Amino acid sequence: MACKWINICPLRRFEQQGKLDLRWKKEYCESENNWKNCRRYELEEKSIPHGNLLPDGTQIDGKDKND
Known part of the structure; x- marks a missing residue:
């Protein structure tokens, strides 16, 4: 089973x-x-804003494709 947020997660935008x-x-x-x-x-489940956070908890800078 995949994450229920997979299709609307903002990470998809960064991938695109x-x-x-x-x-x-x-x-x-x-x-x-x-x-x-x-x-x-x-x-997300606790309704806490998480901005540009990666799944491991680090922040996305949007510069390095491999990070």
Whole structure:
């Protein structure tokens, strides 16, 4: 089962712009269980703003495709 937010997650925009590697989507969003460890998911479920946060909790700068 993938994350319920997969289709509307703002990370998709960064992927489309070529600013974010697809590995994040594969490792977290599309995974069977690892989406539960996504920091964005955890904060979203608590209605806490999370801005440009990667699934591991680091901030997106939008510059390095491999980060």
